[in-house]
Amino acid sequence: MSTEKAINFLAAHKMRAEDFELGDLVNRITDQMNQGLTSNPASLLMLPTYIEADNEFQVEKPVVAIDAGGTNFRIAMVKFDQNGDLVIDQQKNGSMPGVAEETSKEEFFRQMASYLEGYKEQSDQIGFCFSYPIEIYPNKDGKLLHFSKEVKAKEVEGEMVGENLLKAAGTPEKEVVILNDTVATLLAGKSASTKKAYDSFIGFILGTGTNVAYIEKNNNIVKAEGLDLSKSQIINVESGNFDDAPRGDIDIEFDNETDTPGRYTFEKMYAGGYFGGLCLKALQAAAKEGLFSGETAEALNQMEGLTSVQANSFTMGIADANNPLKAAAASQEDAEIIMEIIDGLIDRAAKLVAGNLAAVILKTGKGQNADKPVLMTIEGTTFYKLKGLQIQFENYMKEYLSGDKQRYYEIVEVSQSSLVGAALAALVN
Numbered sequence: 001m002s003t004e005k006a007i008n009f010l011a012a013h014k015m016r017a018e019d020f021e022l023g024d025l026v027n028r029i030t031d032q033m034n035q036g037l038t039s040n041p042a043s044l045l046m047l048p049t050y051i052e053a054d055n056e057f058q059v060e061k062p063v064v065a066i067d068a069g070g071t072n073f074r075i076a077m078v079k080f081d082q083n084g085d086l087v088i089d090q091q092k093n094g095s096m097p098g099v100a101e102e103t104s105k106e107e108f109f110r111q112m113a114s115y116l117e118g119y120k121e122q123s124d125q126i127g128f129c130f131s132y133p134i135e136i137y138p139n140k141d142g143k144l145l146h147f148s149k150e151v152k153a154k155e156v157e158g159e160m161v162g163e164n165l166l167k168a169a170g171t172p173e174k175e176v177v178i179l180n181d182t183v184a185t186l187l188a189g190k191s192a193s194t195k196k197a198y199d200s201f202i203g204f205i206l207g208t209g210t211n212v213a214y215i216e217k218n219n220n221i222v223k224a225e226g227l228d229l230s231k232s233q234i235i236n237v238e239s240g241n242f243d244d245a246p247r248g249d250i251d252i253e254f255d256n257e258t259d260t261p262g263r264y265t266f267e268k269m270y271a272g273g274y275f276g277g278l279c280l281k282a283l284q285a286a287a288k289e290g291l292f293s294g295e296t297a298e299a300l301n302q303m304e305g306l307t308s309v310q311a312n313s314f315t316m317g318i319a320d321a322n323n324p325l326k327a328a329a330a331s332q333e334d335a336e337i338i339m340e341i342i343d344g345l346i347d348r349a350a351k352l353v354a355g356n357l358a359a360v361i362l363k364t365g366k367g368q369n370a371d372k373p374v375l376m377t378i379e380g381t382t383f384y385k386l387k388g389l390q391i392q393f394e395n396y397m398k399e400y401l402s403g404d405k406q407r408y409y410e411i412v413e414v415s416q417s418s419l420v421g422a423a424l425a426a427l428v429n
Contacts, residue, residue, distance in 0.1 A: 069131030184421025189377025
C-alpha cells in the first residue's frame with residue numbers, strides 16, 4: 001500500500017524515471033551541446049579549455065601542481081617516472097585566502113604566492129586546478145568570473161588568475177595552465193590509461209554540484225577562432241546548467257525557492273547540494289496531499305531543512321536518532337512512504353545522469369570497439385554513496401547504449417584527481 005501511494009504521488013507530479021524517455025533527454029542535451037559550440041550557446045556553455053588531452057605526457061619532468069577549491073589549497077611536485085607511474089611528492093595543504101575575512105586583490109595573490117615558496121624553484125611549469133567559475137583564454141590562463149560564498153575577495157573577480165599569481169610570486173616568465181576540477185578529473189583518468197588503450201576520455205563530477213568534460217575536435221568548435229583544425233581539446237560542458245530537462249511541478253517550485261532561480265536547474269534535480277532540499281519539498285507536498293498520518297505530516301511541514309546525507313541515510317535504514325526524518329515518521333507505514341518517495345527520486349537521478357553521460361559518449365563518436373572503450377573518470381560522493389544510484393545508472397546506460405548505439409566504456413575513480421589533473425594539464429602542454 002505504501003509503495004502504491006508513493007508511486008501514484010510521484011506519477012501525479014511527473015517526478016519518476018518513467019515519466020521521460022532517455023532517448024529524448026539525450027537528444028535535448030546533444031542539441032544544446034552542438035549549439036554551445038557555436039557563437040550562440042543556449043544553457044550548455046561548452047567552454048573551450050585549450051588543453052590538448054590527446055598529447056603524450058612528458059616523463060621525468062616535475063611540475064608544480066596546485067588544487068584550489070572551496071576553502072582548501074593544496075600544492076605538490078608531480079611527475080611521471082620512466083615506468084609511467086605518477087609520483088606525488090612534497091604535498092602541502094593550506095587554506096584559501098579570503099576565507100576568514102574580506103581580502104584585497106593584492107593580499108589574495110600575495111598569500112597564494114607564499115604557498116609557491118620552495119616549489120617555484122623546482123619547475124618552470126605550473127598546473128593550477130582552480131575550482132571556481134573561470135573563463136579560459138587561448139594562453140591557458142583564466143579570468144575569474146566570481147567566487148563561491150566561501151571566499152571573500154571581490155577585487156579578484158574579473159582578474160586573470162595565472163598572470164596575477166606569477167606576478168605576485170616574482171616569476172612572470174613561468175608557464176601556468178588554469179583548469180577546473182571537471183577537466184582535471186578527465187586528465188587524472190588519462191593518467192591511469194598509460195598501460196591500456198582507450199578511445200577517448202570523459203571527466204564527470206557528481207558531488208555537491210555536477211559537471212562533465214570531454215574531448216572535442218577543434219573543427220567542431222566553430223565559436224573559437226584560430227584553432228588548429230587537425231587537433232582536439234577538452235571542452236568544459238557546464239552540464240549542471242542544462243535547462244531543458246523534463247521537470248515536474250515540484251522541481252520548479254523548489255528551484256524558485258533557491259538563491260539562484262532559473263539557473264543550474266539540471267543540477268538542482270539530483271546533485272548533492274540540492275537533493276536533500278528537493279526530497280523535503282516533495283515530502284511536504286505529499287503531506288499536504290494526505291499521504292501521511294497527521295503527526296508525521298505536521299512534523300514534515302515544520303522541518304526547515306534536510307541534507308542529502310540525511311535523506312540518504314534514512315532511506316538506507318542507517319539514520320541515527322538525530323535524523324529529522326526518523327524523528328518525523330510516526331509509523332512504519334509513514335516511514336516506508338518516505339523511503340519510497342526518496343528511492344523514486346534517486347531512480348530518476350540515475351536516469352538523468354545516464355542521459356547526460358550517454359549524450360556525451362555519443363557526441364565523441366568513440367567507444368565503438370570493446371578493445372578500446374571510453375574511460376569515464378567519475379568523482380563525487382553523491383555518485384558513489386547515494387543509495388543504489390551507481391547501479392541504477394549503469395543499468396540505464398547498458399540498456400540505452402546497445403544495438404545501433406552500442407558503445408563501450410569503463411568507469412574509474414582516481415585518488416586526488418584534482419591535484420593529479422592539475423599536474424597533467426602542465427605535462428601535456
